[in-house]
Amino acid sequence: MNRRDFLQVAGLSTGAFLLADRAVFGRSVAPEALLEPGVDVAVKKRLADAALNAAKSKGASYTDVRIGRYLRQFVITREDKVQNIVNTESYGVGVRVIVDGCWGFAAVVDAKNEDQTAKAAEEAVAIAKANARLLKQPVQLAPQKGFGEVSWKAPIRKNAFEVPIKEKVDLLLTVNDAALKNGANYVNSVLFMVNEQKYFASSDGSYIDQDIHRMWPTFTVTAIDPKTGKFETRSELSAPMGMGYDYLQVNPSDKITGITTRYNKGYDMLEDVTAAAKHAKQKLTAKSVEAGKYDLVLDPSHLWLTIHESVGHPLELDRVLGYEANFAGTSFATLDKWKSKNFNYGSKQVNLFADKTQVGSLGAVGWDDEGVACKQWDLVKDGTLVNYQAIRDQVHIIGENESQGCCYADSWSSVQFQRMANVSLAAGKTPLSVEQMIKDVKKGIYIIGDGSFSIDQQRYNFQFGGQLFYEIKDGQIAGMLKDVAYQSNTQEFWNSCVQICDDRDYRLGGSFFDGKGQPMQVSAVSHGSSTTRFNGVNVINTARKI
Amino acid sequence: MALLTEAEAKSLLQKVLSYSKADECEVNLVGGERGNIRYARNEVSTSGAMSTQTVQVRSSFGKKSGVAAIDELNDASLEKVVRRAEELAQLAPENPEYVSVLEPQQYLKSVGYFDSTAKITPAIRAEAVAKSLQESSKQKLAAAGFLEDFRGYSAMMNSKGLFAYYPSTNVNFSLTVRTDDGTGSGYVTRGYSDFSKLDTVSATKIAVQKCLGSVGARALEPGKYTVILEPTAAVVLLESIFSNLDARSADEGRSFLSKPGGKTKVGEKIVDERVTIYSDPTNPELPAAPWSGDGRAQEKINWIEKGVVKNMAYSRFWAQKKGVKAVPPPANVIMAGGTASLEDMIKSTQRGILVTKLWYIRSVDPQTLLLTGLTRDGTFYIENGKIKHPVKNFRFNESPVIMLNNLEALGKPERVVSTESTANYLIPPMKIREFTFSSLSDAV
Numbered sequence: 001m002n003r004r005d006f007l008q009v010a011g012l013s014t015g016a017f018l019l020a021d022r023a024v025f026g027r028s029v030a031p032e033a034l035l036e037p038g039v040d041v042a043v044k045k046r047l048a049d050a051a052l053n054a055a056k057s058k059g060a061s062y063t064d065v066r067i068g069r070y071l072r073q074f075v076i077t078r079e080d081k082v083q084n085i086v087n088t089e090s091y092g093v094g095v096r097v098i099v100d101g102c103w104g105f106a107a108v109v110d111a112k113n114e115d116q117t118a119k120a121a122e123e124a125v126a127i128a129k130a131n132a133r134l135l136k137q138p139v140q141l142a143p144q145k146g147f148g149e150v151s152w153k154a155p156i157r158k159n160a161f162e163v164p165i166k167e168k169v170d171l172l173l174t175v176n177d178a179a180l181k182n183g184a185n186y187v188n189s190v191l192f193m194v195n196e197q198k199y200f201a202s203s204d205g206s207y208i209d210q211d212i213h214r215m216w217p218t219f220t221v222t223a224i225d226p227k228t229g230k231f232e233t234r235s236e237l238s239a240p241m242g243m244g245y246d247y248l249q250v251n252p253s254d255k256i257t258g259i260t261t262r263y264n265k266g267y268d269m270l271e272d273v274t275a276a277a278k279h280a281k282q283k284l285t286a287k288s289v290e291a292g293k294y295d296l297v298l299d300p301s302h303l304w305l306t307i308h309e310s311v312g313h314p315l316e317l318d319r320v321l322g323y324e325a326n327f328a329g330t331s332f333a334t335l336d337k338w339k340s341k342n343f344n345y346g347s348k349q350v351n352l353f354a355d356k357t358q359v360g361s362l363g364a365v366g367w368d369d370e371g372v373a374c375k376q377w378d379l380v381k382d383g384t385l386v387n388y389q390a391i392r393d394q395v396h397i398i399g400e401n402e403s404q405g406c407c408y409a410d411s412w413s414s415v416q417f418q419r420m421a422n423v424s425l426a427a428g429k430t431p432l433s434v435e436q437m438i439k440d441v442k443k444g445i446y447i448i449g450d451g452s453f454s455i456d457q458q459r460y461n462f463q464f465g466g467q468l469f470y471e472i473k474d475g476q477i478a479g480m481l482k483d484v485a486y487q488s489n490t491q492e493f494w495n496s497c498v499q500i501c502d503d504r505d506y507r508l509g510g511s512f513f514d515g516k517g518q519p520m521q522v523s524a525v526s527h528g529s530s531t532t533r534f535n536g537v538n539v540i541n542t543a544r545k546i
Numbered sequence: 547m548a549l550l551t552e553a554e555a556k557s558l559l560q561k562v563l564s565y566s567k568a569d570e571c572e573v574n575l576v577g578g579e580r581g582n583i584r585y586a587r588n589e590v591s592t593s594g595a596m597s598t599q600t601v602q603v604r605s606s607f608g609k610k611s612g613v614a615a616i617d618e619l620n621d622a623s624l625e626k627v628v629r630r631a632e633e634l635a636q637l638a639p640e641n642p643e644y645v646s647v648l649e650p651q652q653y654l655k656s657v658g659y660f661d662s663t664a665k666i667t668p669a670i671r672a673e674a675v676a677k678s679l680q681e682s683s684k685q686k687l688a689a690a691g692f693l694e695d696f697r698g699y700s701a702m703m704n705s706k707g708l709f710a711y712y713p714s715t716n717v718n719f720s721l722t723v724r725t726d727d728g729t730g731s732g733y734v735t736r737g738y739s740d741f742s743k744l745d746t747v748s749a750t751k752i753a754v755q756k757c758l759g760s761v762g763a764r765a766l767e768p769g770k771y772t773v774i775l776e777p778t779a780a781v782v783l784l785e786s787i788f789s790n791l792d793a794r795s796a797d798e799g800r801s802f803l804s805k806p807g808g809k810t811k812v813g814e815k816i817v818d819e820r821v822t823i824y825s826d827p828t829n830p831e832l833p834a835a836p837w838s839g840d841g842r843a844q845e846k847i848n849w850i851e852k853g854v855v856k857n858m859a860y861s862r863f864w865a866q867k868k869g870v871k872a873v874p875p876p877a878n879v880i881m882a883g884g885t886a887s888l889e890d891m892i893k894s895t896q897r898g899i900l901v902t903k904l905w906y907i908r909s910v911d912p913q914t915l916l917l918t919g920l921t922r923d924g925t926f927y928i929e930n931g932k933i934k935h936p937v938k939n940f941r942f943n944e945s946p947v948i949m950l951n952n953l954e955a956l957g958k959p960e961r962v963v964s965t966e967s968t969a970n971y972l973i974p975p976m977k978i979r980e981f982t983f984s985s986l987s988d989a990v
Contacts, residue, residue, distance in 0.1 A: 105592075519580075
């Protein structure tokens with residue numbers, strides 16, 4: 001699920017009602033309530049201990065308790081109007097236990113005393129006992145040492161919730177005005193802000209307090225040609241980030257100049273929307289692409305989504321094993337390919353790694369939702385498949401005795417399960433700029449920004465669009481193209497990778513609302529890369545007449 | 547948790563309104579329970595239940611309005627949520643598109659609440675799944691599935707005395723069965739308001755048959771083919787028409803229903819004349835709420851009639867501005883069909899492809915509704931009226947508007963669940979010529 005699907009599902013464009021109905025977002029609150037401190041950490045420890053003790057006395061061999069307060073603020077506008085300001089808060093406690101080798105889970109809303117958390121623990125035990133009758137293989141949980149009482153805070157410079165709503169509304173209305181003045185007929189803009197205050201305690205002896213912030217400024221501008229009745233859009237080149245409002249405070253060093261400006265750790269929304277309005281108009285008269293094979297030069301604002309779909313998802317161990325077969329699907333990257341130690345995922349240049357530590361990324365935390373310290377590990381090394389993403393009850397399957405720390409639940413009321421870590425393409429080791437890369441391309445397309453995306457249930461065949469397409473002829477950018485989408489097969493595509501720019505160009509993109517599971521849970525994840533070249537990729541023309 | 551009856555909901559809403567000091571106030575109330583059981587690799591992986599109830603208050607002073615919601619229903623909380631909405635309204639900028647709340651309306655009668663579904667217990671859920679597992683294990687197949695049921699109500703009241711209440715139930719079941727070696731995969735999904743209609747055994751037999759039948763798929767060249775789309779496959783393409791009926795987008799020039807010069811395609815024939823797409827909240831096979839979230843009456847309405855665009859959906863503001871009836875977006879969607887069975891349609895096909903499910907549908911071009919996606923879990927080659935052999939999955943690039951212009955035949959509509967949105971519809975199987983497959987996939 002991407003942002004646009006989410007907007008439709010959550011009814012954000014029409015009102016807050018559907019949103020308020022989703023437990024994951026909690027109840028609406030006044031904006032100032034988002035700055036009130038949550039439950040004190042000493043009280044959280046007491047609530048957690050009550051649950052840990054209750055579960056143990058009822059026979060649990062393992063217990064973890066998650067006390068979560070989730071704050072969200074969305075500011076939604078179109079043209080000169082504020083459509084909605086959504087402030088939500090959700091607080092509660094989830095308890096997970098293992099009894100007789102079987103998982104059990106129960107959650108309680110608004111739990112502020114020990115009786116409530118102890119009762120939730122007892123319910124979790126009862127559910128585990130009931131489910132144990134259907135069990136075929138007892139849970140094998142990788143050992144994990146306790147960390148004692150520890151904490152982690154996202155290193156933000158400005159808490160978005162401290163910025164007055166008026167300032168945010170003024171920013172978006174200024175952005176919208178700039179879009180309209182520069183040729184857009186319509187513009188929608190949104191600020192998404194999230195603060196997760198999470199406390200985790202387990203029978204391993206961990207008491208972990210964490211404060212996580214995420215932020216995403218987005219827009220879509222539309223330009224219409226009244227004569228032909230054609231319309232074109234251009235969406236933001238920002239990335240959702242694990243940052244505070246500081247993401248909107250730009251230093252010149254955060255900007256990557258070129259055919260259009262792209263952004264690193266700071267985003268100039270006004271500058272981007274001004275360019276976007278011009279781009280949307282330009283697209284109306286751009287040349288329609290001629291289908292065929294092209295060398296693709298993919299900007300990080302585009303490539304993140306291809307990495308997400310063709311590397312991040314197929315290397316999730318639960319998919320490989322069949323746990324997602326009825327919905328998200330399985331994976332082509334089967335265990336035998338990994339065991340062979342010579343499965344050629346990509347060319348020698350391709351090094352893909354998972355990590356939950358990169359500063360400013362959406363996935364960065366100190367510990368995951370089952371108390372495992374976060375780290376970085378290789379998935380594809382010099383082109384060869386070397387590992388998966390796995391959690392405590394899975395790692396034994398791939399011969400490891402320590403979880404990789406990528407367990408996550410989107411709410412205190414959801415069961416935590418394996419979710420994608422930040423999965424990124426390592427930058428090239430040889431100095432190489434985007435300009436140098438383009439200079440060597442004879443017949444190519446330079447793609448910036450993410451667009452339409454689709455991939456099969458085992459992650460072989462995919463098709464991606466984009467926001468901006470530029471034709472490359474004999475090492476020069478020859479002009480804008482439209483109606484572009486490329487199709488490939490994951491292994492073929494990553495083996496067609498010939499060059500990766502160096503780390504000066506390394507930037508993050510990401511998904512704020514990645515969906516998985518039944519019932520579906522959302523998670524936020526970043527993907528880093530530098531501009532990368534893929535040779536001889538099949539490009540189709542998507543223009544049709546109705 | 548007991549669901550509020552109509553009388554209880556009414557009295558609670560009256561109480562909320564009694565706290566209001568705003569010029570206008572509108573209160574929505576929803577409550578319900580959801581239960582689910584999920585399984586994979588032939589055993590239960592997760593199961594759960596969740597109760598929700600939420601009161602949402604929209605208070606307005608002039609054209610300034612604020613919204614607040616709360617999930618506790620005691621008197622203090624209800625008063626607090628009204629005060630909060632009023633505070634937010636005072637802080638809000640004027641909304642030039644604000645429209646005054648509706649007068650009381652007349653609603654059709656629609657029965658969407660069934661005791662059979664409302665009374666599902668964890669044991670009943672487990673039993674339905676156990677029967678399915680028994681069936682799939684006879685063939686030594688790996689089953690992964692999900693059963694989710696819902697019982698609940700929605701209600702609303704406003705300061706002009708409008709009151710509406712609608713209770714409903716629903717159950718969705720889906721199942722994927724795969725051969726152990728991963729060379730075959732079959733799928734089935736069923737959705738009903740009335741749980742007594744769900745037969746997990748007969749549904750499982752269909753998934754098993756598709757799974758076994760899909761082993762040994764052969765590659766066909768991508769290109770244009772005659773296809774027979776089972777309703778589960780067709781609906782995920784048609785959904786992009788159903789969700790793009792908004793009049794404002796069309797008037798603004800950014801919809802597939804837009805025409806040059808700010809005009810729209812209302813009154814024009816855009817698809818084959820056998821295509822009629824309509825809504826009817828009272829349809830017994832697909833009952834839906836007879837009112838929309840802002841209190842407007844949902845009536846029987848044709849969106850596309852004999853191929854011609856008849857109506858678009860309006861917000862109340864946009865309808866007022868355009869001086870037309872404020873038709874709300876659809877609460878359910880039905881596509882009329884014929885009498886032919888799927889078997890009849892296969893028999894009448896010289897050369898074609900039977901598509902039983904489509905996956906990962908995404909918009910490629912909103913102007914033409916061009917979509918991409920892939921076939922999944924059972925795709926078969928038809929020759930001389932018979933299924934000859936399974937074929938490898940294809941990626942397609944196709945617009946449902948173009949597809950409905952290339953219509954060959956329609957079968958009997960049946961209730962289906964969208965694998966993209968989980969919404970339920972009544973959709974016929976359909977035969978389409980020149981459907982565009984653009985590449986092959988190795989996925990099973």
